[in-house]
Amino acid sequence: MRGAIRALGAAGLLLAAAPGVFAQDDPATPPPLSKRTIQSGLPLTANQQATGLDTLDLSLKVDPAAATVEGTARYGLTALGPMNRVEFDLDPRYVISSVLLNGSAVALSNWRNDDGQLSIDLPSAAAKGDKLSVAITYAGRPHIAERPPWDGGIMWKQTPTGQPWIATANQMEGCDILWPCIDSPVKRVGVTDIAFTVPAPLVAAGNGKFIGRSDENGWTTWKWRARNLNMYALTLNIGPFEKIERTYQSRFGNSIPIAFWHLPGHAKQAGALVDQIGDSIAFFERTIGPYPFGDEKVGLVETPHLGMEHQTINAYGAGFKPSPDGYDWLMEHEFAHEWFANQLAQTETNHMWLQEGLGSYMQPLYMQQARGDWLYDAMLWDSRKKIVSKVPLVPDEPLTSTYYNDREAGWGSDIYTKGAWIAHTLRGLIGDEAFFTALRRLVYGRDDPRPGNFTPQFRTTADFQREAEKASGRDLGWFFDAYLRQGPLPKLTVARQGGALDLTWSTAGGTPFPMPVEVRVGSRVVRVPMTNGRGRVQLGPDAGDYAIDPEAKILRYDPAIETWQAAEKAAAAEKSKGRTS
Known part of the structure; x- marks a missing residue:
């Protein structure tokens, strides 16, 4: 996600806004995200819980010159229980021009987008198993990311040669800052068809499998299809990309396509990273299990922000920096999310x-x-x-x-x-x-x-x-x-009693913690059972030569780290004070 911790390694705006929506008129001074839109993972309403997302046909036309998007999201739904409304999430800065339910236009009085919760009234309640179709057409200027990927949104950037270079990253804010969705980790669409229309000759790299492209009047539409797509993982990646491709033969007998969309001039660095991906696939398949999206691809795309785990099209913006560790930490971390986030x-x-x-x-x-x-x-x-x-x-x-x-x-x-x-x-x-x-x-x-x-x-x-x-x-x-389920780390108290050490665990909540502890005494290592959180180890002739948990197997409170952290925080505050005085 969003640049992991290094240690671990087309259209103008519509003129009239429908009820509950507004347009962003000045991209230089964008309005803040609504209280609902800025949050992802809010509790689902009863209607959202009852909404089964079978299919999504999402069409987005992206105009870099105007910094706008216009789109239509066509859903095929199944009622998982009684429903009287269809409810999606969508940033209210977008102007919604039409809403169709089962192919018929919905009157303005029967839908609303209050603070980013788009509610569409059903003419009669749906029963479990009923099939519905909904189409929402909208346009506007998406929220611009202020500090991507940590504060997400869209990035309207340019390559060093002045060509449009566009990306999105929205894990914290969620899918609703770009398209109508149910912004929850447990709501996925069975099959998503995505069509990105961009000015030619720009390339739009997308999630899932490449289905095809079409060209018309100076615009190119790039078509992609993904299954069980993680909602925040659907992403825009647009630029003058070149592509490197490989095929990996999995230990499970299947062939996995690999592709990296990179900026011109970066072919050598991108190729080296693609070669590393093969080792990474082998590691994960050997250690955890099969790559979850082998029938689609392993994908990377060069981005103007650091990185993000966009399913089968992971964002990479670490600049191909050499590492003394012998691997690219960002690529490896985002790739890990194909298992731990997307699967x-x-x-x-x-x-x-x-x-x-x-x-x-x-x-x-x-x-x-x-x-x-x-x-x-x-x-x-x-x-x-x-x-x-x-x-x-x-x-x-x-x-x-x-x-x-x-x-x-x-x-x-x-x-x-x-x-x-x-x-x-x-x-x-x-x-x-x-x-x-x-x-x-x-x-x-x-x-x-x-x-x-x-x-x-x-x-x-x-x-x-x-x-x-x-x-x-x-x-x-x-x-x-x-x-x-507790904040502070367990503490281990060590007390010397003659020729023995008494060890005692304690937790913030006073809960049991019978974690065995290894103690190196001289050249031997003793494993202390710590039944009921207590244990004793005899030192013998090596009384002055011992170490607690010598291989650092246990996460526990460390006063030295706490003291160092406090000093670092104070130094940072003093430095910041000096800059502002």
């Missing part, structure tokens, strides 16, 4: 660590397999220093995406770093076989994934706990409580 998705924002933390853990894990334990350890140590751990990673109260940018809470960074460390600690506790079995079941919903025999999984932290308990045969409630 496995959180059911709600509270469980976002499943995507970001497990996805981030894949980078040191990849390096461990490629270059050894030393780099795995070094990458984890670098990320350990960034863990804030003030608030629970999985809070009890419902969250929306805006919590990501709460810097004081630190949750938006902890879901990467602390999430990865939780995975590391759990792996050390239950062992590789149980850990990777649990991950595989979590991602695919089965033990034996093969191309074509699985569907996207929508999961919670409790689901991961159940899979880990099933795979390991252990009760792990104490582990998930301490690391995910």
Whole structure:
């Protein structure tokens, strides 16, 4: 997502706005996003819950000169239960010119777009199993990203030679800043057909499989088809792109197309990155399971922002910088999201660590397999220093995406770093076989994934706990409580009693924490069971030579890191004060 933490590694505006919508008149001073639009992952209404998204035919005409889009979204729906309205989300800055229901125009009095919730009244209630079609035509200037990809929207940029270079990134704000959708991680469209119409000779690289192109009056329409598309992953990528293509022969017997759309002059660097993708596919298929979208493609596109996990067309904007680690961290992180976000998705924002933390853990894990334990350890140590751990990673109260940018809470960074460390600690506790079995079941919903025999999984932290308990045969409630449902990290108190060390665990909530601890005494390593959170180890003649958790297998409170973090924060504040005085 959105530039992961480095340690881990065509038309003018319509003149009259319908009720509840407005136009953005001055792109230099855009209005703010509405309260609803700025948030992604809000609770679904009853009508949204009852809406099955079978098909979407989305047509977008993009005019770089006017900085506008005009589009039509045609949905095929199935009522999953009683419905009296069809409800979508759409940024109210767009002007909606028509709404069709089952092919007939809907009167203005029977639809509205209040604060970004587009409601279309049905003439009579739909019953479970009823089929509906809805077509929404709209136009306007999309929200411009202020700090992409962290604050999302559209980017109207130019290449170094002055050609249009356009991209979108909208994970936190959601799909409704670009097209009418149900802005929820659990609502996916079965099949999405996408047609991007752009000025020739620009290229529009899209999600899924390339279906074809057509040219008319100086415009080119690029057509794509994707299945089970992650809602925030549908993206615009427009520019004077050139393309590098490869085919990867999977260990599962299928052939996977690889494509990278890059700017002119970057063929050599892009080609080297494409070559690396083969190693990455091999790692993930060996470690987790089959690439989830092998019948579509592995795609990359060069973007004016850092990066984002846009399903089968991941954004890449890291500038092809050489790395002493021997791999491109951004490409690797966004590619991890094909498994941890696009195949496995959180059911709600509270469980976002499943995507970001497990996805981030894949980078040191990849390096461990490629270059050894030393780099795995070094990458984890670098990320350990960034863990804030003030608030629970999985809070009890419902969250929306805006919590990501709460810097004081630190949750938006902890879901990467602390999430990865939780995975590391759990792996050390239950062992590789149980850990990777649990991950595989979590991602695919089965033990034996093969191309074509699985569907996207929508999961919670409790689901991961159940899979880990099933795979390991252990009760792990104490582990998930301490690391995910509480803020502060577990503390280990070490007290010297003559020739022995007494070890005691404590948690912020006073919950049990029987985490075994390894102690190196001289040249030997002793594993202390820590039943009931307490344990003792005899030092013997090596009383002055011992180390607690010498291989750093356990995520725990570290006073040295806390002191260092406070000093770094104070220094940053003083530096900022100096700049403004």
